[in-house]
Amino acid sequence: MPLTIEEVRHIANLARLRLTSEEEARYRGQLSAILDYAARLAEIDTSSIPPTATVIPLQAPLRADEPRHGLSQSRILSNAPATEQGMFRIPPVFEGEA
Amino acid sequence: MPDPTDLSLLQAASALRTGQFSSGDLTRACLERIDRLDPQLHCFLALTPELALSQADDADRRLAKWRRNPTTPLPIPCGIPVAIKDVLCLAGIPTTAGSRILEGFRPPYTATSVQRLLSAGAVILGKTNTDEFAMGSSTENSAYGPTRNPWDLGRVPGGSSGGSAAAVSARLCFAALGTDTGGSIRQPASFCGITGLKPTYGRVSRYGLIAFGSSLDSVGVLARSAADLAPVFSIIAGHDPLDSTASPDPLPEITLDLSDLHGLRIGVPEEYFIEGIQKEVEQAVRAAIEVLRGLGAEIISLHLPHTDLALPVYYLIAPAEASANLARYDGVRYGPRRSESSLADQYLKTRGELFGAEVKRRIMLGTYALSAGYYDAYYAQAQKVRTLIKADFDHAFRTVDLIACPVAPTTAFPIGAHGDDPLSMYLEDVFTLPANLAGVPGIAFPVGFDSHRLPVGLQLNAPPFEEPRLLRVCHAYQQAAEWHKEQPPL
Secondary structure, eight states: OOHHHHHHHHHHHHTTOOOHHHHHHHHHHHHHHHHHHHHGGGSSOOTTTTOOOOSSSOOOOOOOOOOOOOOOOOHHHHOOOOOTTTTTTOOOOSOOOO | OGGGGGGGGHHHHHHHTTTSSSSHHHHHHHHHHHHHHHHHHHOEEHHHHHHHHHHHHHHHHHHHHHHHTTTTTOOOOTTOEEEETBBOOOOTTTOTTTGGGGGOOOSSSOHHHHHHHHHOOEEEEEOOOOSSGGOSSTTTTTOOOOBBBBBBBOOOOOOOHHHHHHHHHTSSSSSSEEEEETTTTTHHHHHHHEEEEEOTTSBBBBTTTTOOOOTEEEEEEEESSSHHHHHHHHBBBSSOOTTTOHHHHOOOOOOOOOOTTTOHHHHHHGGGSTTEEEEEHHHHHHHHHHHHHHTTTTEEEHHHTGGGGHHHHHHHHHHHHHHHHHHGGSSSSSOOOOOOOOOOHHHHHHHHHHHHHHHHHHHHHHHHSSSTTIIIIIIIIHHHHHHHHHHHHHHHTTTTTTEEEESOSOOOOOOTTTOHHHHHHGGTTTHHHHHHHHOOEEEEEEEEETOOOOEEEEEEEOOOOHHHHHHHHHHHHHHHHGGEEEEEEE
């Protein structure tokens, strides 16, 4: 069943991707083809099969709780497109507020 | 002095020890070769010549000290020039993952695997090209242009570790780190005629690896032979307190003295010889299996019945994990930013404009598979079928020690061959995905050529944590057949 263009827009919005209308049309066709191909999984009876949680059984290791130096504030901020007073600066979150 | 880039890693390491030439000489020879050949090949996204030469000086001091007291331990890679796939962080050096969304990013810390190579004295020449965020099978998805196959410049080197594979094949470096989420070490190794090891999930720390599919990602090594690969793998393997999925089990010592394979049972899964596999690939793979039989191995036909489901399972699970992992690229903490009008607009525009077509496709696919109303039908069902694929391997390894199969259905394809048809590109991964889904290790190595003189590879898979067995059997093959010594016409 092909995706509708509204579904493509909904997914793109959930994924925080602004697409051009040309991209929306192209992804609609391509994603529909891939999902069609994946539909064969529905034919497999998995009613008694547990989902894979991890491929290699590992115990969650614990380490000693000792204070250590982390990365400095200036190194962490060094890649940011905008900073202010030692923080990441972002555009307004709410409309109409400065 | 003959060209030292023609030597194997082990020969070069031994020449460094005897002082036949210095690590500085060796590093300059590699850098000159890169200057001459990389403008055509485009293996590297960033070169680090000053850093490399200063590391070579350090290595030369270590080597000189060792010569005064040769009983002290000295790691084999000390002084050896290597390359790093551009998804692994090296502090202060541009790291892009092949994406414009990380243009200009300089990591504040170094990946554990890279740090272990540095501590061993290896010389890092630069960062190698990759499909964007390691999503692809050809390097054509790199935002910085494709790498070319040293055997035929009109063809892809495979991917996503295509820059690393082509650099090793073209003898620009002696070994390279790569990553393998669905075949991204094994398939380019096969396309470029070299040896590539995808370790067991958890064998090598993922700390400092730019995450793609966190339940599938493995860091591994590409080199010209099993003998060259083993000492580099030994350095990077092992527990890391910074990655809780890195196994605490120590890597056993790897000994490559085995050349008699009597007592070894090798399974050949019938599901891997499907319609659509290139005839010459099948012939070379079957001939290589006969060589292993000739060395004493018992060859057993077997079934991995859920093989054909690996592709749809992988292309739901990997994109689902990627959609979560790539949520962090939003123009706040690193990378370029698009739009300052509102935070929501910044997210949409930065991600919409700076991610490439394949990355957006996979984020969309994964977002859909995880979204309300579709989670059970797609993601949860894929994780259940994954259990069946893993059970196929568990079952097979009760009767055989190794599995032998093709790496890819074809040899290297022409640049642009898959155009805008993502599903046809995904089918390139059909023989490599199962090992990632099951978490088992795999090795790819050259076993012949097709009629265009393009390399064909054989894949061996082993039970979890049996990389030493893969390397021993690969080495035994490479003692009997010498395809790995063939060099591309550059």
